[in-house]
Amino acid sequence: MPIYFDDLTEGDTRSFGSYAVTEDEILEFAGQYDPQWFHTDVERAESESIYGGLIASGWHTAAMTMRMIVDHHLEDAMALGALGVDNLRWPNPVFPGETLSVETEVVETRESESRDDRGVVKTRSWTVNQDGETKMEMTSIVLYARRPA
Amino acid sequence: MPIYFDDLTEGDTRSFGSYAVTEDEILEFAGQYDPQWFHTDVERAESESIYGGLIASGWHTAAMTMRMIVDHHLEDAMALGALGVDNLRWPNPVFPGETLSVETEVVETRESESRDDRGVVKTRSWTVNQDGETKMEMTSIVLYARRPA
Numbered sequence: 001m002p003i004y005f006d007d008l009t010e011g012d013t014r015s016f017g018s019y020a021v022t023e024d025e026i027l028e029f030a031g032q033y034d035p036q037w038f039h040t041d042v043e044r045a046e047s048e049s050i051y052g053g054l055i056a057s058g059w060h061t062a063a064m065t066m067r068m069i070v071d072h073h074l075e076d077a078m079a080l081g082a083l084g085v086d087n088l089r090w091p092n093p094v095f096p097g098e099t100l101s102v103e104t105e106v107v108e109t110r111e112s113e114s115r116d117d118r119g120v121v122k123t124r125s126w127t128v129n130q131d132g133e134t135k136m137e138m139t140s141i142v143l144y145a146r147r148p149a
Numbered sequence: 150m151p152i153y154f155d156d157l158t159e160g161d162t163r164s165f166g167s168y169a170v171t172e173d174e175i176l177e178f179a180g181q182y183d184p185q186w187f188h189t190d191v192e193r194a195e196s197e198s199i200y201g202g203l204i205a206s207g208w209h210t211a212a213m214t215m216r217m218i219v220d221h222h223l224e225d226a227m228a229l230g231a232l233g234v235d236n237l238r239w240p241n242p243v244f245p246g247e248t249l250s251v252e253t254e255v256v257e258t259r260e261s262e263s264r265d266d267r268g269v270v271k272t273r274s275w276t277v278n279q280d281g282e283t284k285m286e287m288t289s290i291v292l293y294a295r296r297p298a
Contacts (some may be wrong), residue, residue, distance in 0.1 A: 001272075022209070026275070029212075032210070032212075032216070033212035033213070033215055034215050035215045035216075035219055035220075036223060036228070038230070049230055051230070055230075057215070058230075059208065059211055059212050059215050062208055062211065063178075063181075063182035063183070063208050063212065063260050064182070065151065066182055066206070066208050067181070067182045068183075068185050070183055070184055070185055071184075074185060079185070080199055080237075081199075081200070081204075081207075082207050082239060083238065083239065084236070084237050084238035084239060085234070085237040086236060086237070087233070087235060088233050088234040088235070088237060089232065089233035090230075090231060090232065090233060093230070101185055118178055118259065122247065
C-alpha cells in the first residue's frame with residue numbers, strides 16, 4: 001500500500017535492514033569514488049591509519065544506508081526525491097565484517113507552501129552495527145506526494 | 150608537497166575537476182545503492198518523473214564529487230578522515246550527459262582541543278555542471294594532521 005505524506009507522523013520510528021560489509025565492497029567503492037589510502041590499501045591502513053585498519057568511505061556507508069532505506073522503507077513510499085541532508089556524521093568508522101542496520105524517526109512533516117500535491121518530511125536516521133554502535137547519523141529532507149483527494 | 154592543517158586558511162578557494170556523467174554509471178550506482186525507479190528506469194522516468202527523465206542518485210552525485218575532491222584536492226592533503234557534513238543539498242537533479250566540476254572555499258579552521266597533532270577544517274563545496282548550475286552543495290568537516298614541529 002503506497003505511503004503518502006499524509007501517512008507519516010512526527011515520532012514514527014522504524015528499525016530495519018541487515019547489510020554485511022565486506023572488504024571487497026569497501027575496496028571496490030573506494031577505488032571508484034574515494035581512493036584515499038585508508039579506504040583502498042589494506043596493508044598501509046593496518047600499519048599507518050589512526051583507525052588501525054581498512055575502513056569504509058563515509059560515502060560508502062551513506063550508500064549502504066540508502067540501499068537499506070530503499071529496500072525496507074521507501075519501497076512503497078510516494079517519495080519524489082531528496083532535497084538534502086543535515087547533520088550527517090560518521091562518529092565511528094565502518095570495518096569489514098560488520099553488519100549494519102538502520103533506525104529512523106520522523107522528526108518533522110510540513111506541507112508544501114507552493115504546491116498542494118506534496119509535502120516535506122524530515123527523518124533522523126542512525127546506521128548502527130551488530131553491537132548497536134552508531135556508525136552514521138543524518139537528518140534526511142525528502143519530498144513526498146500527498147494522497148490524492 | 151603535503152598539505153597540513155597549518156597550510157589551510159579561511160577564505161581559500163579552489164575550482165577543479167571534470168566528471169562526465171553517463172547513463173550507464175547512473176544506472177549502475179542506483180542499481181546497487183539507490184534502486185528507486187527515477188534512478189533506474191529510463192522509460193518510466195521519462196514518462197512519469199517530475200524531473201522529466203532519468204536522474205542520478207544524490208548519493209551518486211556525492212560520490213562523484215568525492216572522487217574529484219580526492220583526485221584534485223586531497224591527493225597531497227594530510228587528511229585523517231571526515232567527521233561529517235552539514236547542509237548537504239541537491240538543488241537541481243543531475244542528468245546523463247552533464248559534466249560536473251567542484252568549487253570549494255575553506256570556511257573555518259580550528260585546532261583540536263584534545264590533541265595537539267590535529268585540527269578540523271570546514272570546507273563549503275559546490276558541485277556544478279558545465280553551465281554553472283549548482284547540483285549539490287555541502288559543508289565538509291574534515292580532520293587534518295598538523296605539521297610536525
